[in-house]
Amino acid sequence: MTLLNIAEICPHTRTLGPGNRFVIWVQGCSFNCPGCISPEWIPQTQATLIDPEKLGNLILSQPNLDGITVSGGEPMLQAIALTKLFQHLRNHRDISIICYTGFTLDEIRTKADIIPLLELIDVIIDGQYIASLNDNQGWRGSSNQNIHFLTPRHLPQSALFTTKKRDVELHIRNDSALMVGVPPHGFREDFKQAVKL
Template sequence: MTKLLNLAAWLPRSSANGPGTRMVLWVQGCPFRCPGCQNPDFLQFRLNQVVTVDDVWQVFQQLPDLAGVSFSGGEPFAQAVALAELASLVQSAGKTVVCWTGYRLEQLKSGQIKGAIHLLQSIDLLIDGLFIQQQLSDDTLRGSHNQQLHFLSGRITPADLKNIPRQEWIINDAILTYTGFPIPGDRVETEDKIL
């Protein structure tokens, strides 16, 4: 039986959330409450958009030009079991998986978070660490200087992270979506934001 995902939002295509054009899934719910969190609406553990892994996989397969999928949130490791199933399917298709987490890699490897070790086995690039507002960064794919890049599989390398836009604005179905990372000193405030 396929597992369920509780999504806060998703984009079928993005260039600001990892190398190449990627599907992005933001999961609903996060145990952390980082001051200045860019997605405060995604923190509460509540039902939002409940879909099956098979549903997401079917959409992903219809977009053959994608380089892979990126998981953000919320906290992806709060839904590690279902995301591990999806990530394994994505990698089996020769695509890559990028994931952000507030946990540190050492915590995830400890075996104390259900499904974390299995999900780690299907992640190519992990960006770990809580967002710290006082350490705003313009580093690639990171919101604050404390966050680290972990190239777990060798399928994504530092060279692949060149020319990733810091921010992206997408218009579809009369909805304006902002994604990416703020530029230190610049704060975007919109009604329909996904940061």
């Protein structure tokens, strides 16, 4: 059985794509981008293993859901399991699928095991994060990253991906907080200062 190795999930957010979205962060990345927003999810170690169909059923059970966004870590390292998840979702509902990756689309298209995954994705945001090119705009991390509309689903909202004012949500857990979104410049410092108060 092919399992997904998941670092974290967020059942509802409006900060990583149009509408109300379920977000999945996979564990493990082959890049080590300086300034990575989630360095704890870079190590290729076991986190939470889950059957793609079981996760798909959890996603489908969420009310008023418009789509899912997958980030990480590096999603393309789990392409086979994600393909199973996306196929399961699409077999039951036509929801939006957005995926981040540090690989370029041209690189991905040379990998036969990832091609079936691409056919299920509406928008892919590609390229490694480069801190010096962080322009504080939209749902991409830095301006070198490209937004590829693989289907026309989100073309009417295309400007949001590169120009929308950034915002984040803080989801409070029992003993922790999960930050969801692409943080605007200075957010971490401002948040640390606010916590001290």
